[in-house]
Amino acid sequence: MPKVKVDGVEIEVPAGATVLQAAELAGKEIPRFCYHERLSIAGNCRMCLVEVKPGPPKPQASCALPAADGQEIRTDSEMVKKAREGVMEFLLINHPLDCPICDQGGECDLQDQSVAYGRGGSRYHENKRAVTEKYMGPLIKTQMTRCIHCTRCVRFSEEIAGVDEIGALYRGESMQITTYLEHAAKHEMSANVIDLCPVGALTSRPYAFEARPWELKKTLGIDVSDATGSNIRIDARGREVLRVLPRNNDDVNEEWLSDKARFQVDGLVKRRLDKPYLRRDGKLAPASWNEAFAAVATLNPGASIAAVAGDMVDCETMFAAKALVGTLGSTLLEGRQTGMDYDTSSLAGVNFNTTFAGIETADVILIVGSNVRWEAPVVNVRLRKAVKRGAKVFLVGPEWETTFGGEFLSEDLSVLGSLPQQVTEAFGAAKRPAMIVGGAALGRGGLEAALSLAGQFNLVRNLEDGSAWNGFNVLHMAASRMGGLMLGYAQKGGIADIAAAKPKVLLSLGADEVDYTRFADSMIVYIGHHGDKGAHAADVILPASAYTEKAGTYVNTEGRVQFSDKAVFAPGDAREDWTILRALADAFGVSVGFDSFDQLRAAMVAQVPALGVEGLADYGTALPSGGLSASGAIAYPIKDFYMTNPIARASATMQRCSAELLHGEEFAEAAE
Amino acid sequence: MADRYIEPDTPELRARWGNFAWTEANAAKAKEIVARYPEGRQRSAVMPLLDLAQRQIGAELNTQGWLPIPVMEYVATYLDMPVIRVVEVATFYTMYNIAPIGRFHVQVCGTTPCMLRGSDDIIATCKARGMKKGHTTADGMWSFTEVECMGNCASAPMVQINDDNYEDLTPERMNAVLDALARGETPKAGTQDPARHTVEPVGEPTNLVAMMTQNHDYRSEW
Numbered sequence: 074m075p076k077v078k079v080d081g082v083e084i085e086v087p088a089g090a091t092v093l094q095a096a097e098l099a100g101k102e103i104p105r106f107c108y109h110e111r112l113s114i115a116g117n118c119r120m121c122l123v124e125v126k127p128g129p130p131k132p133q134a135s136c137a138l139p140a141a142d143g144q145e146i147r148t149d150s151e152m153v154k155k156a157r158e159g160v161m162e163f164l165l166i167n168h169p170l171d172c173p174i175c176d177q178g179g180e181c182d183l184q185d186q187s188v189a190y191g192r193g194g195s196r197y198h199e200n201k202r203a204v205t206e207k208y209m210g211p212l213i214k215t216q217m218t219r220c221i222h223c224t225r226c227v228r229f230s231e232e233i234a235g236v237d238e239i240g241a242l243y244r245g246e247s248m249q250i251t252t253y254l255e256h257a258a259k260h261e262m263s264a265n266v267i268d269l270c271p272v273g274a275l276t277s278r279p280y281a282f283e284a285r286p287w288e289l290k291k292t293l294g295i296d297v298s299d300a301t302g303s304n305i306r307i308d309a310r311g312r313e314v315l316r317v318l319p320r321n322n323d324d325v326n327e328e329w330l331s332d333k334a335r336f337q338v339d340g341l342v343k344r345r346l347d348k349p350y351l352r353r354d355g356k357l358a359p360a361s362w363n364e365a366f367a368a369v370a371t372l373n374p375g376a377s378i379a380a381v382a383g384d385m386v387d388c389e390t391m392f393a394a395k396a397l398v399g400t401l402g403s404t405l406l407e408g409r410q411t412g413m414d415y416d417t418s419s420l421a422g423v424n425f426n427t428t429f430a431g432i433e434t435a436d437v438i439l440i441v442g443s444n445v446r447w448e449a450p451v452v453n454v455r456l457r458k459a460v461k462r463g464a465k466v467f468l469v470g471p472e473w474e475t476t477f478g479g480e481f482l483s484e485d486l487s488v489l490g491s492l493p494q495q496v497t498e499a500f501g502a503a504k505r506p507a508m509i510v511g512g513a514a515l516g517r518g519g520l521e522a523a524l525s526l527a528g529q530f531n532l533v534r535n536l537e538d539g540s541a542w543n544g545f546n547v548l549h550m551a552a553s554r555m556g557g558l559m560l561g562y563a564q565k566g567g568i569a570d571i572a573a574a575k576p577k578v579l580l581s582l583g584a585d586e587v588d589y590t591r592f593a594d595s596m597i598v599y600i601g602h603h604g605d606k607g608a609h610a611a612d613v614i615l616p617a618s619a620y621t622e623k624a625g626t627y628v629n630t631e632g633r634v635q636f637s638d639k640a641v642f643a644p645g646d647a648r649e650d651w652t653i654l655r656a657l658a659d660a661f662g663v664s665v666g667f668d669s670f671d672q673l674r675a676a677m678v679a680q681v682p683a684l685g686v687e688g689l690a691d692y693g694t695a696l697p698s699g700g701l702s703a704s705g706a707i708a709y710p711i712k713d714f715y716m717t718n719p720i721a722r723a724s725a726t727m728q729r730c731s732a733e734l735l736h737g738e739e740f741a742e743a744a745e
Numbered sequence: 746m747a748d749r750y751i752e753p754d755t756p757e758l759r760a761r762w763g764n765f766a767w768t769e770a771n772a773a774k775a776k777e778i779v780a781r782y783p784e785g786r787q788r789s790a791v792m793p794l795l796d797l798a799q800r801q802i803g804a805e806l807n808t809q810g811w812l813p814i815p816v817m818e819y820v821a822t823y824l825d826m827p828v829i830r831v832v833e834v835a836t837f838y839t840m841y842n843i844a845p846i847g848r849f850h851v852q853v854c855g856t857t858p859c860m861l862r863g864s865d866d867i868i869a870t871c872k873a874r875g876m877k878k879g880h881t882t883a884d885g886m887w888s889f890t891e892v893e894c895m896g897n898c899a900s901a902p903m904v905q906i907n908d909d910n911y912e913d914l915t916p917e918r919m920n921a922v923l924d925a926l927a928r929g930e931t932p933k934a935g936t937q938d939p940a941r942h943t944v945e946p947v948g949e950p951t952n953l954v955a956m957m958t959q960n961h962d963y964r965s966e967w
Contacts, residue, residue, distance in 0.1 A: 237827030242836040243749060253829040254754050254814070 075142040080149050092135035092146055093121050101148045104157060104186045106164075106271045107223035108136035111327060113232060118164070118223050120186065122156040123148050132156040158192040164221050165195055167202045167246075168272070175219065177273030179286040183221065204249055209239075210257025211729045212264045212332055214281050220250050220274035226266035233329065235457045235476025236260040250274070259734050260476075261450040261714060264332045268318065279336055279726045280316045284308075289315060292640035295627045296334040297385040297552035297620045298718060301429070301449045302629025303330055307338075307621050307640040314338045314621050314641055324430050325633065331450040332730065333714065333721055338621070340724030344604045346616035347645025357614065362646065365613055366660040372596055373661075374577035379405030381571065382562050383583030383601065384551035385718060387625025387637070388684055389670070390600075390617075390650035391553065391560050392677040394580055396665040397654050405576055407568045408557030410586040411710065413516025414567030417558050421692040422524060422699075423515075424555065425631035426543035427507050428689065433458045435507035435544065437499045440468045441489065441523055442707045443511020446476065447714040448550050449630070453477075467496050470513060470707040486514060487704035489522040500530040507544035508532060513707045515547065516567065524699025533694050543694050549630040550710065550717075552620075556628035559681050559690065581607050582650065583617065585719050600653055602643070605719035615657075616647035619720060623649045624670065626677075632690040634683060748879070751836065752844045754814045762815040771801050775823065788826045791834055795820055795841055808885070809850045809907050811842035839892070847881040847888035849926055852905040855891045858898035863915070867902050870916040874923065886927065899944040900936050909934035913941060 074085050077092075079099035086095040091114070093103050106118035116137035123135045124147040132152055140146075147153060165187060172178045204217040222241065227250065230239045238252050238259065252258055258266075267277050289308040296303040296317070303326035306318045317338050319330035349365035350357040360368075378401050380394040395406055409415075417423055427435060433455050445453045457477040460466055466479035469488055482488050482496065500506050508530075510523045524545070527533070532544035549555065557563070564570035571579075572591040579592050583601035589610035599611035602619040622643040628634050643649070651673055658665045667673040678685030715731040716722050732738040752758065767775055775794055782789040795812060798820055803810020812835050821828040835841045842850070851871060855864050868891065875882050876889035897903040900912035904919065911922050911934065918937040925932040941947060955961035 237829050240829035240833045242751075242833060244837045247749070253827075253832065 075140050075144070077140050077142070077144040077146055079146045086140050090140045092123060092125060092133070092138045092140050092144070095140040095144075096123065096135060096146060096148055103135055103148065104190050105136060106182060106186075106221060107225060109225055109228075109269065111233065112225060112228040112269075115224050115228065118221065119160045120157065120164070120190075122153060122160060124150050124152050154190075157190040161187050161191040162195055162197070165191070166197045167218075168221060169201060169218050171219075175216070175273040176214070176276040176281055177219075177270075181273060182271035202246055207249070207251045208255040208257065209252050209275070210259070210263065211726065211733055212278055212336060213258060213267060214276045214278040215274060216276070217249060217251075217274055219272050221272055222248055222250065223271055224250070225269040225271070226250060226275060229266055229269055230258070230260075230263075233265075233454055233457070234260050234262045239266070257734060261331050261333070261446055262329055262454065264335050265319075265329050268328070277316065277336075279339055283315050284310050290640070292621075292638045293320065294621060294640060295552075295625075295635045295637035296330070297627065298331065298334040298337055298721065299449050300549040300552055300554055300630040301325060301451050302552065302627055302633060302635050303334055303451055304635070305330065305334065309621070309641045312641050312644070314341050324428065325629065325635075326451045327454070329451055329454060333717070333727065336726045336730070337718070337721040337724045339726050340603075340720040340722070341619055341621060342644070343725070344719075344723040345644050345647070346602055346604055346608060346614055347643075347647055348616060349646065350608075350611075350614040352612040357608075357611070362615075362656075365615060366656060368613055369578065369596070369598055369657065370660040370662075372577055374401070374596075376402035377575075377577040378403045378580065379407070379571045379574065379576040379578070379595075380562075380580040380582060381410060381568065381584040381587055382406075382408040382553055382557050383410065383581070383585060383607070384553055385620055385720070386553045386582045386650065387620070387623065387627055388553075388556040388560060389623075389625050389673055389677060390582055390654070391557055391562060392680070393651040393654040393665070393667075393673060394582055394600075395560055395562075396667070396676070397658050397661075397663075398580070400658065400663045400665050401661060403576070404561075405564070405571050405574055406560075406562045407564050407571050408551070408553060408562035409516070409567055410584050412568050412588070413512075414565070414569065415516045415520040416697060417563040419692070419695065419697045420555075420558055420632070420690075421543070421694060422545070422697045423520070423547045423549075423558060424692050425509075425546040425548060425629075426692075426694070427546055428631045428633075429455050431542075432456065432507055432509075432546065433462070435459050435505045436464050437503035437506045438464055438466045438509065439496065439500070439507075439526075440466065440470075440479070440509045441511065442470045442486070442514030442519055442709070443509055443548050444470070444473045444513075444709045444711060445509070445511070445548065446473065447709070447711045448511060449548055452548065465499050467499070470511075470709065473709075484706050485704065486517070486519050486522065486707060487702070489519070489526060490702045490704075492526075503530075505536065505542055505544065506530055506532055507546060509546045509548050511548045512550050512710045514703070517705060518701050518703035519707075520547070521697075521699040521701040522703040524697055525701075526699075527696055528698055533696060541694060543696075545696055547630065552627055552629070555630060555632055555690075556626065556684070559628060559684065560677075580654075581611065583607065583719070598657075600650055601719070602647065603719035603723055605722060607719075615653050616643070616645065617650040617653055618643040618647060622647075623651075626674075626684055628684070628690065632692055634685075634687055634690055636687060749836065749839070749843060751832070752811075752813060758813055759815055762813040765798075765802075765813075765816045765819050767797075768801060771797055779824070787824050788830070791820065791824055791826065791831055792838070794824065795831070795835055799841060808848050809842060809846045809888070811844060811846050845881070848886045849906050849923075850888045850890070851876065851923075852890050852892045852895070854893070854895050854897070854901070854903050854905075856894040858894070859902040862901040864902040866916050867904060867914050867919050870919045871923075874920075887923075897944075900938075900941070912936045912944075913938035 105121045107115045121135045122132035126145040292307045294307045304320035304322040321328045351360040460477040527545040579595040581599045585605045585607040597611045598613045600615045621640045624639045683690035715727040721727040778793045779790045799810040821831040881888040903912040913936045
């Protein structure tokens with residue numbers, strides 16, 4: 074633990090810290106462009122210059138200089154001030170002064186730091202250089218003349234995303250950042266370079282020229298496009314969500330966000346259900362709320378009612394539906410829309426037990442039936458980190474392009490019963506072994522087979538340092554899954570049990586993946602926000618709110634309870650889901666015991682206390698023994714990363730991504 | 746600053762170079778080059794391999810050789826590394842030609858020492874023979890670029906043509922070199938001054954003369 078003096082104040086810094094980190098610890102702001110906590114150190118922008126003694130009598134780049142015992146660091150001397158002014162003047166030599174027409178304006182590192190540390194004018198009279206436009210795909214808008222060559226985007230795509238596609242071509246003044254042959258950036262995390270870019274060179278294409286940052290109302294939310302529960306900030310102006318940005322959470326998404334989570338929001342204003350509909354003579358016709366409720370109530374289902382939860386609903390909605398269905402005397406609840414029927418008696422057996430941060434430290438990982446890149450891009454980033462630390466990865470399932478290497482064993486689940494020798498040896502020698510069971514393996518015996526392997530490999534153990542380790546992980550794909558399971562949205566036989574019960578009324582809580590032909594005799598009441606597959610099959614449509622339009626509790630696949638806030642109001646006559654269910658209770662003439670959102674939440678927490686506490690829910694560590702063998706070829710459930718939910722399907726951006734990046738269609742670029 | 750641009754990736758380019766592969770001799774050489782680096786560090790061989798590829802293409806086209814995009818991809822695949830990293834290297838170093846080039850690449854140094862010693866006349870000589878900066882002559886013989894210091898200031902002005910330097914030039918000597926090359930001969934590389942063997946002083950030394958005959962200690966005179 075070296076002791077250093079920063080501006081005369083002595084502090085102790087962790088071993089291995091840089092001078093920049095030491096200064097930060099001392100509360101001194103060091104301007105920087107190329108340095109980023111989560112990327113390797115480049116040291117090429119020179120903005121972080123400080124004076125360090127002992128050392129050469131010149132300013133030193135603090136980001137790349139290790140803090141050593143007895144150093145005297147000055148961040149406030151005349152030399153440092155002059156150095157910063159000089160570097161800033163150099164950076165601005167070729168940077169266009171186009172802030173008024175630049176999308177980064179107002180949230181631009183270069184703008185802020187030139188005001189704070191620049192000298193207020195340039196002595197450079199020559200022409201500025203200009204760089205030709207580069208095409209980086211449908212998500213990233215480029216204006217490469219603004220680039221200051223910090224290489225954060227290059228380092229991100231190489232180190233974090235694991236897809237080498239961005240590079241710096243040519244040299245010196247001619248240096249240009251580009252994707253290979255200006256092909257579109259083709260990975261699920263590509264748009265994170267927009268956040269990383271400290272200037273306006275890489276900006277968001279769908280959000281181009283939409284708003285200035287100070288016009289936006291910022292709401293803290295949780296993403297529902299996958300089961301990772303990425304922390305997001307929802308930026309809205311008026312009633313429209315204009316963009317979504319990641320929030321820092323080292324336990325969940327670090328500071329990354331998948332492209333789908335970031336850019337599906339333009340689907341929130343398309344194909345929306347903004348008034349109730351009733352099916353009359355086989356056709357859906359607009360109706361009033363009263364007509365819709367009357368139509369449901371006249372059926373008088375009694376206990377013959379069931380609820381199916383969709384992939385994106387919050388716990389409150391599920392609890393309100395559960396309360397309603399329960400009051401009517403039914404327990405028919407299910408959330409696994411596609412018919413999976415795996416055993417949920419122990420939630421630890423269907424949970425991501427290592428946690429996302431923990432999987433980084435695993436040394437042997439067996440992935441069964443999961444295309445992690447598409448099912449949970451932020452977990453894929455963690456897996457890449459684990460492999461960089463030396464973890465061995467084996468995969469069962471059809472081959473997909475991993476960003477971390479790994480060995481594909483077989484496409485058939487039966488391999489779990491007879492694992493090759495190298496796998497058993499690796500697990501035998503492993504200190505922190507882990508398994509990840511994905512959606513393609515669940516619900517066909519894969520979970521049980523994996524659980525018995527978990528017992529065989531002793532995945533639940535105490536580590537040498539005394540801490541507990543549970544290496545058994547299930548990677549879900551639905552944001553509502555863990556919350557639903559905690560609330561009892563699971564039948565023994567899955568959705569087949571519900572179909573067999575032939576309920577008179579089927580409440581569909583935004584469930585768009587259900588095979589509704591099995592419910593031909595039921596009245597399907599669709600409570601959701603998009604006119605997608607579920608609404609097409611519905612008899613009654615009650616327009617509800619999307620995830621940005623209601624407060625809610627979400628539980629991610631590691632059992633992490635997180636709260637999301639309401640950013641905007643739902644369009645038209647749409648209401649928050651719980652109010653619709655509460656009104657339905659009135660229509661049925663029963664009392665569900667809550668009249669406000671707070672009462673609803675209190676009732677929910679009274680029933681499932683874990684839902685009231687932010688953070689990891691405790692499911693215990695005991696895993697079911699599993700036991701059955703599994704066989705059959707694995708097919709990944711996600712066929713198109715950009716089209717997995719109704720919001721994304723309605724989003725023009727996601728449609729374009731799907732067409733261009735996955736199906737190879739070519740789009741002529743509009744002349745600017 | 747010379748503007749360098751990658752030759753665009755067109756279907757014609759792909760058709761011409763898409764099936765590039767090492768010749769038998771070069772395949773052996775490439776293997777030997779890769780073997781110089783530790784296992785798993787084969788990427789380090791990217792620079793010699795790009796040079797090898799450029800020379801192979803040069804031999805094929807009877808020019809100095811250049812690196813089309815499909816060839817960079819071939820090298821990337823050969824070394825199991827991302828293409829963008831190969832392109833970065835190829836575009837960074839000016840000795841890799843990233844666009845087609847003539848039989849002889851005439852690189853005239855125009856930096857201060859050469860300029861003071863008359864590089865302007867050398868450039869004028871080149872221009873008089875129909876060369877144009879950044880272009881290849883119509884017969885495909887001469888590509889002409891002005892470059893910055895090549896480190897031959899003691900024998901300025903100089904020109905680099907393909908792998909050889911020609912120094913101590915005058916317009917006449919330059920013409921003689923170019924004529925010889927055009928005839929298919931290989932002129933003597935290095936200084937073109939008949940009075941000079943290499944970069945030793947012309948005539949009598951003017952510096953440190955006392956050391957000519959004995960080991961003289963100058964320190965007391967400083």
